[in-house]
Amino acid sequence: MRMTLRHVFVLAVCAFAVFPILFVVSAALNPMGTLASTSLLPAGASADNFANLLTSDAYPFGRWFLNSVFIALASSFASLLLSMLAAYAFSRMRFAGRRAGMMALLLIQMFPQFLAIVTIFMIFTEVTELYPAFGFNTAWGLLLLYLGGALGVNTWLMKGFLDTVPKELDEAATMDGASHAQIFWRVIMPLVTPILAVTALLAFIGTMSEFLMANVFLRDTESKTLAVGMYGMIAGDHRNANFGMFAAGTLITAVPTVGVFLWLQKYIVSGLTAGAVKG
């Protein structure tokens, strides 16, 4: 009896979780491809929306996809490395300004950064003139911008996890003559794979969905990411007509995330809590 109740509850929540996704699938398969003609269950199955999306001239979806995956992978990898380095210092070393530095990281995060977008715009107007390779409409420039947020987001989580790794391990390695760099790369890094997996996933998901900065930064159709490009797809008059294509795009966008998720799945639950417990 008790078990049945549990199943009913979980099934109800599952239904809540799944029905919007079902709607997206239905819209993606809907041969009419409009919002008005879409219902919860697919009316017919056709791959037209996918075909239209991938061959469209107005919307270079493949290009956007590559841009997004490249930016998300590169930025999560780089920000992971940067915050891991900082977390190692905060967790293992004692130095003047350590506490202040950690508090500063926390506080900076609380300022709504995108309100600084005017300033960022002015900075990158200069950068575009001096170094076109890192200016507006380039993946590299956006990457630099995202790296600005690397430390704040993940350092606390990683530091919390590093604190749980016994210090005796480092000390043993030091006794054996290892330098701090060797300890970091050979001892610490292998031990923190779970938390690396979690932060990698969080960073990946976050970057894939990042809209605001990218929207200001990427103006060229060719340079857009999925978030910016697909937003334009159902903006204004196209809202109804392009909905099927948009839904198809949404499903394709989810593929890399689900891929990364499945790849890192076994680490994720343990990683999330281990970081959370120590805050």
Add this chain to the structure above:
Amino acid sequence: MALDAREATRASAHARPRREITTAFVVSRIAVLAVTAAILLYAAPPLAATGSWVALGLLCAVSATAAWLYLTRRFIPAKYLIPGTVFLVAFQVFPVVYTLTTAFTNFGDGHRGDKAEAVTAIETGSVRQAPGSPEYTMTVALRGDELVFLLVDPATKQVSLGAAGGLTPLDGARLGATGKVLAAPGVSVLKAPEAAARGPEISALAVPTPGGLIKANGLSRAVEGKATLGYDATCDCVRGDGGTWTADESRGYFVNAKGENLSQGWQVNVGLDNFSRVLTNPTISGHFAGVLGWNLVFALASVVGCFALGMGVALALHHPRMRGTRVYRIVLILPYAMPAFAMLLVWRDMFNRDFGLINQLLGTEIDWLGQTMTARFGVILVNLWLGFPYMFLVTTGALQAIPRELTEAASIDGAAPWTAFRRVTLPLLLVALTPLLISSFAFNFNNFNAIALTTDGGPFPAESPQVGGTDLLITYTFRLAFGAGGAQFGFAAAISVFIFAIVAVISAVAFRRTRRQEEVYA
């Protein structure tokens, strides 16, 4: 290399145990120097070419410090902190600090540049065609890199070259049938599409003449005009036919006797005006309180709702005899894997009155996002959908860390399941998860996307189109800063200072409470 060798000798002389010079050590130092040199070589020339000496100095100083830091054996923590900090300072701290300084100015539309720029803009903006002055046939050309006008007087067919420096006669030009110049010595004539691409430059170019200014009128005509307004430095005012406007340094405007101002102003320091405007201006402070109230409700409801639902499911699945947990888990995590920006837009369309899924399923015709209450319910529901899988994941993990003996002991002591949950499981969960709940609160307090991509702050009441029913402080501020009603960056920056203060205070209080809790339970 030489340095390292010397260091090694010195170390042995002092008979202190020093680490050997390993290959990895040498290679890493070479790599650091190489990277620094590469960055310098790439970044320095453009700065030198444009004469940005301050930036160049900064670049050299930063590179030198970085190189030195990685070559020395000292300052080990700094070696690990510097890479992230450089990016943090350049792209977060600096922009934020700069934005904060604009909170004390009137920076915004009409107040973008300094006073000299404002005067130029007022004077050139007031140019009217002088009566009886010739209308030239104009051809756009380049002299080197400089944009110039080739002007043909229709009466005399005399060709002159107009540049920002002035008007000079030009001989040897070949004219076409339309009266435009086809070719001329020393300049290259631009074709129509090329000229069209430089539209803004063309309309910005003003050729000074003894009687006034020559400005382009389209791409093939230019007229001589006179500025109807002129700046007079002796009285620090702008004079014209309409009267006299005196500079008001406290407002950054030229104001006339009636208190009216010219639309073009300049950026001035206004002190705490922006801040006091938030608190004292009745229309704004009224909005502010209302928006803040809803903002708190939204953030709290999102966090509590997501946590309650996520924890509920995690608890339901957390039973040794529960079957199918793997499948359930994957299904429950699905919303988290979908791209949030796209799903927000999908939800927006599902709430659509005419062809949205929600009305279709319920058989109703409710304009969900068109009424304040339903719109608020809607955005919270959407946020719940987006956020609960994360809470589910996190609680699942935290539950596994709670020893089963504790709950078993509680039930042996005769505690009802609810009491056991409330007195044992929940406190332990909260100790583990409060930091995450706090950061989730801070995130949702400023959850721009959740509002901007669904309701965009709406529905807007007819009497105040500035503030909508679901506006968070952040979307409201964004509209102030970049909205259609003219940008008010200074004022928006002041509001973001308030937002920052509110979130920081709430988080600080919450963190303090967590500390105490941890002391009690941990």
